Amino acid sequence: MAQRDASHESDHDRITDTNDVAVESAVVADELQLSYPSSDETIVDVARLDVPEGAVTALVGPNGSGKSTLLKGLSNHLAPDQGDVRLWGESVDSFGDKALARALGVLSQKNESPGTITVEDLAYHGRYPHRGFFESVTDADREAVERALEMAGVEHLRNSEVGQLSGGQKQLAWIAMVLAQETDVLLLDEPTTFLDLHNQFKVLETVRQLNERTEVTVAVVLHDVAQAARFADYLIALRDGQLYDWGPPGDVVTEQLLADVFGVEATVEYEPELQVLPRRALPDDRN
Amino acid sequence: MASAHSDAQVSETAEDRGWLTGDLVFFCLACTAVTVFAGLIQVSFGAFTMTIEQAWRAVFNPQVVFNLNAWEAFMFGTELPEMNRRSLIVWNIRLPRVFVAAIVGASLAVSGAIFQAVTRNELASPYVLGVSSGAGLTVLLTLVVFPSVTVAIPLLFGTFTFNTTSLLPLLAALGGTIAFLLVYGIAWKGGTSPVRLVLAGVIVNMVFQSLQRGLFFFADDLGVVQSALAWITGSLTGTGWEQVRLAIIPATIAILLAVAGARQLNVLLLGERTAQSLGMRVERVRFMLSGVAILAASTAIAVAGIIGFFGLVVPHVVRIVLGSDYRRLVIGCVFAGPALLVVADVGARLALSPVQIPVGVVTGVVGGPYFLYLMRKQESMGDL
Numbered sequence: 001m002a003q004r005d006a007s008h009e010s011d012h013d014r015i016t017d018t019n020d021v022a023v024e025s026a027v028v029a030d031e032l033q034l035s036y037p038s039s040d041e042t043i044v045d046v047a048r049l050d051v052p053e054g055a056v057t058a059l060v061g062p063n064g065s066g067k068s069t070l071l072k073g074l075s076n077h078l079a080p081d082q083g084d085v086r087l088w089g090e091s092v093d094s095f096g097d098k099a100l101a102r103a104l105g106v107l108s109q110k111n112e113s114p115g116t117i118t119v120e121d122l123a124y125h126g127r128y129p130h131r132g133f134f135e136s137v138t139d140a141d142r143e144a145v146e147r148a149l150e151m152a153g154v155e156h157l158r159n160s161e162v163g164q165l166s167g168g169q170k171q172l173a174w175i176a177m178v179l180a181q182e183t184d185v186l187l188l189d190e191p192t193t194f195l196d197l198h199n200q201f202k203v204l205e206t207v208r209q210l211n212e213r214t215e216v217t218v219a220v221v222l223h224d225v226a227q228a229a230r231f232a233d234y235l236i237a238l239r240d241g242q243l244y245d246w247g248p249p250g251d252v253v254t255e256q257l258l259a260d261v262f263g264v265e266a267t268v269e270y271e272p273e274l275q276v277l278p279r280r281a282l283p284d285d286r287n
Numbered sequence: 288m289a290s291a292h293s294d295a296q297v298s299e300t301a302e303d304r305g306w307l308t309g310d311l312v313f314f315c316l317a318c319t320a321v322t323v324f325a326g327l328i329q330v331s332f333g334a335f336t337m338t339i340e341q342a343w344r345a346v347f348n349p350q351v352v353f354n355l356n357a358w359e360a361f362m363f364g365t366e367l368p369e370m371n372r373r374s375l376i377v378w379n380i381r382l383p384r385v386f387v388a389a390i391v392g393a394s395l396a397v398s399g400a401i402f403q404a405v406t407r408n409e410l411a412s413p414y415v416l417g418v419s420s421g422a423g424l425t426v427l428l429t430l431v432v433f434p435s436v437t438v439a440i441p442l443l444f445g446t447f448t449f450n451t452t453s454l455l456p457l458l459a460a461l462g463g464t465i466a467f468l469l470v471y472g473i474a475w476k477g478g479t480s481p482v483r484l485v486l487a488g489v490i491v492n493m494v495f496q497s498l499q500r501g502l503f504f505f506a507d508d509l510g511v512v513q514s515a516l517a518w519i520t521g522s523l524t525g526t527g528w529e530q531v532r533l534a535i536i537p538a539t540i541a542i543l544l545a546v547a548g549a550r551q552l553n554v555l556l557l558g559e560r561t562a563q564s565l566g567m568r569v570e571r572v573r574f575m576l577s578g579v580a581i582l583a584a585s586t587a588i589a590v591a592g593i594i595g596f597f598g599l600v601v602p603h604v605v606r607i608v609l610g611s612d613y614r615r616l617v618i619g620c621v622f623a624g625p626a627l628l629v630v631a632d633v634g635a636r637l638a639l640s641p642v643q644i645p646v647g648v649v650t651g652v653v654g655g656p657y658f659l660y661l662m663r664k665q666e667s668m669g670d671l
Binding site for chain 2: 038075077096097098099100101102105106107108111112113114115116117121122125126128129133134181
């Protein structure tokens with residue numbers, strides 16, 4: 001059950017998950033191969049990858065499995081060596097730069113801004129793709145920023161300088177910026193990595209609520225598989241740049257997966273709810 | 288629930304209050320006052336003695352200020368109308384130098400501010416990125432190898448003649464662009480990074496400065512060497528309306544473009560990846576804004592030589608007062624640059640009177656230690 005037959009998926013435009021429920025995909029990657037210009041090594045090589053519409057999909061995998069690279073490929077920040085990425089059936093290449101930024105929001109893993117910028121001003125930068133070169137702020141911009149600040153829960157911080165915020169508040173401020181972009185798809189690259197537990201939950205809950213309220217499609221890279229299993233509707237497990245498994249957490253997260261992908265021996269409990277209890281690291285030469 | 292209370296607050300957002308706040312207006316007014324005051328001091332003293340009252344009366348002499356012929360003479364180089372001796376000295380010798388200082392100050396400050404945003408590096412300036420040395424080299428080449436060649440181009444009506452010196456801003460811009468392209472090319476590796484840009488700038492600077500020094504050996508008389516030396520240190524000695532005419536159009540264009548591009552600069556400050564995911568074509572925008580900065584720097588260099596530290600320090604001073612929002616910063620630089628350079632030039636011209644020192648020496652001697660002080664005071668320096 002662990003390794004799914006990849007060709008079975010790529011035959012269909014509309015795919016089904018393991019329970020044979022039809023899934024509409026917002027983002028589809030087809031025969032995608034990605035590498036960085038500075039080296040010849042192929043980092044990501046997936047036959048087919050789907051980010052289901054209106055759901056939260058978590059990309060999991062160990063360090064160096066190509067999660068962030070894949071996200072760069074999906075957001076057209078990295079031109080594929082082969083294959084293509086489609087957003088609602090249209091290649092991301094066919095979007096203009098600003099049009100793509102109006103459809104697809106991306107939050108990088110590490111963000112730096114001038115310390116003196118206020119949270120509100122940062123959120124206004126999210127309106128960049130909606131504004132022409134000489135256009136000034138419109139009512140639509142103001143409303144979008146207000147909604148974004150409210151949804152990210154940083155309204156009370158609007159006049160605070162980003163440099164003065166804690167790590168969690170900073171991350172929420174950046175999320176407000178991406179929300180102000182008003183995109184239908186959000187790609188988040190490890191939004192919880194540098195945060196303490198409380199703030200990890202806060203960020204994830206914010207994303208969850210957002211998805212429930214606006215039905216935005218979310219793809220989020222998480223390095224904690226236990227967290228991802230509880231939080232996401234779908235999991236995409238990557239190993240060495242290849243798709244290991246895809247589906248609802250209950251199907252994907254198995255003891256076999258934890259051994260194969262993460263190299264840990266773990267107990268997975270399915271009742272009363274999905275729980276991952278890592279035991280110990282498996283020896284490196286197990287293959 | 289989503290927009291339940293968002294409407295109520297909409298009217299009070301910071302974006303509504305705008306970036307044009309009281310402190311920005313005050314800062315600009317204060318800078319203007321300093322510029323005017325320093326300018327008045329500058330025109331009041333000199334080899335031709337007159338009282339301060341006489342000098343100021345000459346500045347505001349209505350027969351000059353409201354005389355279209357006089358302005359035509361200043362701006363287009365036509366023949367000067369009759370005016371009394373004091374007015375002539377003030378208006379034809381001392382004031383234009385103040386105007387040149389103001390134009391050069393604004394250009395350099397704006398150029399530095401743009402380069403700092405484009406490279407996301409507080410240490411960037413036209414000097415560090417090789418633009419100054421590139422522009423300086425072509426200017427030196429022009430002075431030493433082709434001194435004052437007059438070129439005549441026959442046109443339909445009469446002949447259009449010009450001197451190579453009137454092409455200096457253009458040539459300087461060309462040299463600055465070549466040097467910057469070199470720097471950019473060396474730093475390019477599937478994209479650029481602030482650190483690689485600065486390192487490449489240091490290397491290109493060294494090479495170009497060696498070439499500059501080498502050129503001295505080909506100068507056949509001491510006068511050329513002296514004027515070349517003034518060039519390399521940056522000097523406003525002997526500048527007049529000709530330099531104002533030379534610099535004002537490119538400087539104005541560059542400054543307007545910088546003000547228009549301020550929002551792009553702000554987005555660039557969020558980092559390359561964020562700018563990209565907001566739909567900006569990062570390399571293209573970066574390149575075009577660099578072009579604006581090169582134009583501004585080259586214009587300044589063409590009329591005043593290489594004035595060190597100025598493009599680096601002024602944006603810092605403005606940033607401390609007004610913050611890092613480029614809509615405010617660029618405008619602040621347009622006002623602070625003239626104020627500081629006119630003051631520096633007062634020092635250069637009058638401090639050791641009757642000897643005049645190049646203004647670049649003043650900015651170096653004052654700006655260097657001030658920058659050191661900033662570096663010690665601020666915890667983090669380097670990345671913007």
